[in-house]
Amino acid sequence: MTHRERVLAALNHQEVDRVPVDLGATRDSSIVKEEYLRLKEYLGINGNRPIRLLNRMMQVVEPEEEVLEYFDVDLRGVGPGPPEKGGDKELGENRYQDEWGVVRVKPSGSFYYDLVDSPLSGPLASSDIMNYGWPDPHDPGRIKGLREKVERLRGSTDYAIVLSLPSPFVHTSQYIRGFEDWFIDSVANPRLLGMLCDAILDVTLAMCGDALKEVGELVDIVFCADDLGMQNGPIVSPEIYRRxxxxxxxxxxxxxxxxTSAKLAFHTCGSVWDLLDDLIEIGVEVLNPIQVAAAKMDTIQLKKRYGKHLSFWGAIDTQHILPHGTKEEVEREVKRRIGHLARGGGYILSAVHNIQPDVPPSNIVTMYEWARSCSVSTKS
Incomplete structure (x- = not known):
């Protein structure tokens, strides 16, 4: 099978010659910069290409082609670019304001940027939302070169193509409002929080529309992200989510x-078992990243209950096994997740979320090598 055939067969719940694997096709299934540099050194890959970040806040990189080919990765990612005007505003060393007005700082010794200023935190009126300086969704920089890149991938490679779209509204509303006020609003002021979410959604849908108009008919998967789970359960009660x-x-x-007719993949971290019926009902076809160390995210039960309705993407434990496991434990983890999730198709293997700086590069290599060795006939 070609890479694209393998991915599409899996997502159509058909048997494949081997489980498709991902690294870096999305901003939520890649690798953090510091770990990526260690991995390249371990592999003996000395590419001179400047590192391109898929997400500045998380310091997540777009892996170089040489790395992707080494692991025989089946997918390639594309997405809107930065705006030509009104993008990140530098506020000093390791401090910036993004186009939504959110300020972040990267502390000394940290791997990531932390949220330090939410522009609509504190007392909030509807007029504050209506008069806010929202980003220009139609800035030409967002789609500059997008179609050309997708056409090149479609015409000269056999990889499945993933289009990452802007997050719907949960992430952004939390950053703009501030987490404490956001959670209070979800109970005490839902009308105003809903108004904020709608304002953000209007902007993100306009961004999505431009990207889908450019390449919607050329991509295989559309990927979006809004975290709805924590370690022990959803971020809000199922009743609040539904309401x-x-x-x-x-x-x-x-x-x-x-x-688009592409498959729709939805990223949400954490324990989201209690919301899966809702997500399936509203159109989610592929779930990422399957945070297996979170409550109720048992891969046997996920496949049994939802395997006819969802495909699964991720599931290799980044909280315990990848950072702390032996080679044999990583091998068992890969075999276990393939055995639980891949029967009858419906599984793309990758780490749970982005690979972090505490993971030994040798465990990354073991994960992908073992995934390639686990053919359909060896699933158990």
Missing amino acids: LFKVRHKRYLQFVHDH
């Missing part, structure tokens, strides 16, 4: 389905 956020996610997901 406040579900209809807005449905609007976003339906818009995507209306503008």
